[in-house]
Amino acid sequence: xxxxxxxxxxxxxxxxxxxxxxxxxxxxxxxxxxxxxxxxxxxxxxxxxxxxxxxxxxxxxxxxxxxxxxxxxxxxxxxxxxxxxxxxxxxxxxxxxxxxxxxxxxxxxxxxxxxxxxxxxxxxxxxxxxxxxxxxxxxxxxxxxxxxxxxxxxxxxxxxxxxxxxxxxxxxxxxxxxxxxxxxxxxxxxxxxxxxxxxxxxxxxxxxxxxxxxxxxxxxxxxxxxxxxxxxxxxxxxxxxxxxxxxxxxxx
Ligand code: PXP
Numbered sequence: 001x002x003x004x005x006x007x008x009x010x011x012x013x014x015x016x017x018x019x020x021x022x023x024x025x026x027x028x029x030x031x032x033x034x035x036x037x038x039x040x041x042x043x044x045x046x047x048x049x050x051x052x053x054x055x056x057x058x059x060x061x062x063x064x065x066x067x068x069x070x071x072x073x074x075x076x077x078x079x080x081x082x083x084x085x086x087x088x089x090x091x092x093x094x095x096x097x098x099x100x101x102x103x104x105x106x107x108x109x110x111x112x113x114x115x116x117x118x119x120x121x122x123x124x125x126x127x128x129x130x131x132x133x134x135x136x137x138x139x140x141x142x143x144x145x146x147x148x149x150x151x152x153x154x155x156x157x158x159x160x161x162x163x164x165x166x167x168x169x170x171x172x173x174x175x176x177x178x179x180x181x182x183x184x185x186x187x188x189x190x191x192x193x194x195x196x197x198x199x200x201x202x203x204x205x206x207x208x209x210x211x212x213x214x215x216x217x218x219x220x221x222x223x224x225x226x227x228x229x230x231x232x233x234x235x236x237x238x239x240x241x242x243x244x245x246x247x248x249x250x251x252x
Pocket of ligand 1: 085166204206226
């Protein structure tokens with residue numbers, strides 16, 4: 001009897017809830033109770049209550065959206081898993097080792113970009129990234145590497161014994177209404193297949209929405225999708241519980 005694959009897990013990225021708060025309350029102390037809204041902790045807990053399997057937060061070097069206290073409060077009060085997105089800096093490595101999230105996702109970070117624009121160059125920074133993977137593994141934290149679906153990067157991630165990768169779906173999402181869409185989907189498919197063969201757990205994220213998700217879920221071996229902007233945007237119209245449930249329905 002053939003078994004159906006397990007459902008794909010949904011990690012909700014709550015960074016853009018913090019973006020909305022920072023648009024008004026940038027200089028406020030964040031402990032003003034209900035005055036400082038929307039609260040990423042309340043948002044994260046509502047995502048969990050609606051069925052999210054994990055929460056992702058990216059504490060950026062410039063603290064443009066998520067603040068240190070947001071991460072701490074979510075870590076303390078959440079009931080699922082915290083996936084802590086971070087740059088490969090000594091400050092963030094030390095922070096993650098203190099925080100002890102369930103997983104870290106290493107991403108490239110530059111001050112100019114609005115959100116994370118490209119994958120991590122693992123092949124070009126093997127020594128540094130290898131040290132971080134080893135330190136996280138030693139601390140019992142699962143590492144994920146956010147990479148483009150590029151065989152060179154996938155090979156490097158496997159070589160460094162990162163247990164997880166997150167395939168960058170941004171190029172596919174950007175090509176969705178253009179001629180390159182089928183090619184980008186095929187590149188993701190080949191990348192997921194290769195990563196699985198090399199023993200990597202395959203996650204994916206960036207630019208996934210309620211339209212392109214139907215095609216994204218056809219990719220093989222997906223463990224978890226990390227989705228932020230589209231869910232936060234939809235929540236404005238239908239509420240966060242419905243937004244999460246509607247996305248979850250695509251993954252079952
Ligand atoms: N995965 C990673 C590694 C990211 O950096 C981001 C956001 O920048 C996401 C997933 C979520 O992307 P989006 O907000 O487009 O859903």
